[in-house]
Amino acid sequence: MKDYDYYVKKAGDFHGHACAGIALGTKISLAAMKALGLDPDVKNKNLIVYTEIDRCMTDAVQVITGCTLGHRSLKYMDYGKFAATFVNTKTGKAVRATVMEHISNEATIEETLEKISRIPESEMVTLQEVTVKIPETDLPGTPQEKAVCAACGEMVMDGRQVKKGGKALCRACANGGYYNAP
Ligand SMILES: [Zn+2]
Numbered sequence: 189m190k191d192y193d194y195y196v197k198k199a200g201d202f203h204g205h206a207c208a209g210i211a212l213g214t215k216i217s218l219a220a221m222k223a224l225g226l227d228p229d230v231k232n233k234n235l236i237v238y239t240e241i242d243r244c245m246t247d248a249v250q251v252i253t254g255c256t257l258g259h260r261s262l263k264y265m266d267y268g269k270f271a272a273t274f275v276n277t278k279t280g281k282a283v284r285a286t287v288m289e290h291i292s293n294e295a296t297i298e299e300t301l302e303k304i305s306r307i308p309e310s311e312m313v314t315l316q317e318v319t320v321k322i323p324e325t326d327l328p329g330t331p332q333e334k335a336v337c338a339a340c341g342e343m344v345m346d347g348r349q350v351k352k353g354g355k356a357l358c359r360a361c362a363n364g365g366y367y368n369a370p
């Protein structure tokens with residue numbers, strides 16, 4: 189495992205800038221991966237991460253863990269919290285990592301980042317052992333289920349269809365979508 193500076197730089201390069209969120213995401217990812225006995229420098233096929241926020245922090249989590257939405261190894265829980273749960277699917281061990289203290293901003297971003305870099309992970313990250321039941325239809329790999337929506341005709345993967353009046357519908361047709369088509 190390389191040092192914090194290496195990983196925070198890598199995460200910042202992907203994200204487009206260095207910021208407190210990237211620093212915190214780096215800290216929680218490294219702390220959680222150590223706790224699970226996983227090495228960030230190799231491909232971790234048995235790691236699934238649930239992130240609880242769609243902000244800077246999650247870009248660091250993605251870069252350091254290698255987990256992505258496209259591989260179904262990154263799950264997004266819309267909680268608006270600076271937290272993520274790291275699951276080792278091989279051992280079943282899972283840790284939820286949260287940021288312990290609010291980091292006060294210094295005069296410049298450089299000073300804030302410098303301050304964060306000096307705080308040990310153990311003083312900044314709370315790790316909590318949790319259990320996570322991952323549904324079969326959420327796992328990476330070959331899709332277990334496919335359906336065609338009876339209303340729009342579009343394909344629905346991985347059991348996300350809903351039954352209404354005996355028909356399989358996509359969620360947008362069943363419950364109303366986030367978009368309006370003219
Ligand atoms: Zn940022």
Ligand SMILES: [Zn+2]
Nearest residue numbers: 337340358361
């Ligand atoms: Zn539909």
